[in-house]
Amino acid sequence: MLMRTDPFRELDRLTQQLFDQNGTWSRPAVMPMDAYRDGEQYVVHFDLPGVDPSSVELNVERNVLTVKAERVPSYGDDVELQVAERPRGVFSRQLFLGETLTTDHIKASYDAGVLTLRIPIAEKAKPRKIEITGDGAPQQINA
Numbered sequence: 001m002l003m004r005t006d007p008f009r010e011l012d013r014l015t016q017q018l019f020d021q022n023g024t025w026s027r028p029a030v031m032p033m034d035a036y037r038d039g040e041q042y043v044v045h046f047d048l049p050g051v052d053p054s055s056v057e058l059n060v061e062r063n064v065l066t067v068k069a070e071r072v073p074s075y076g077d078d079v080e081l082q083v084a085e086r087p088r089g090v091f092s093r094q095l096f097l098g099e100t101l102t103t104d105h106i107k108a109s110y111d112a113g114v115l116t117l118r119i120p121i122a123e124k125a126k127p128r129k130i131e132i133t134g135d136g137a138p139q140q141i142n143a
Helices: 007-018
Strands: 033-038 041-047 057-061 064-071 089-097 107-111 114-120 129-132 139-142
Touching: 064 114
Parallel strands: none
Antiparallel strands: 033 041, 041 114, 057 064, 064 089, 107 114, 129 139
C-alpha cells in the first residue's frame, strides 16, 4: 500500500521551500502528484512540465522513495525578465511506501512533462487461496 506523507515532514519541507538560501521569501516549488492502484501495481504520476528528463533523480532507501528534479530557466542571462511565475529550481518529493510494495522492480517513464512510476505489489501481499483439510472433501477459501 502506498502511504501518505507525514504531515509534519511535509510542513517542514514547505517551510524550507518558502525561504531561499538567503532566508528571503520565495515561492514554493510544487510537484503535483496523483496515485492510484491499478490491478497488481500502484501508479504514481508527477507533473514536471519543462523539466529535462536527465535532471530527474529517483532514489529508494528502505521504504522511502525520493523524487528530485530541476527546472532551469530557458532564457539567457542577458534578458530583461518581465514576469517570472513559472517555478524553477530544484523540486523534491518523498513518498513512504508500505511493506507490501516491491521497490526492486519500480518502473519509471517520462512523457509530455509527466513522470510516471509503476510500483508492483509484493507477492506476499496478494490474495491467495488456502486449502482446508478435514472431514469430507478438501475445500478452498480465499484469503
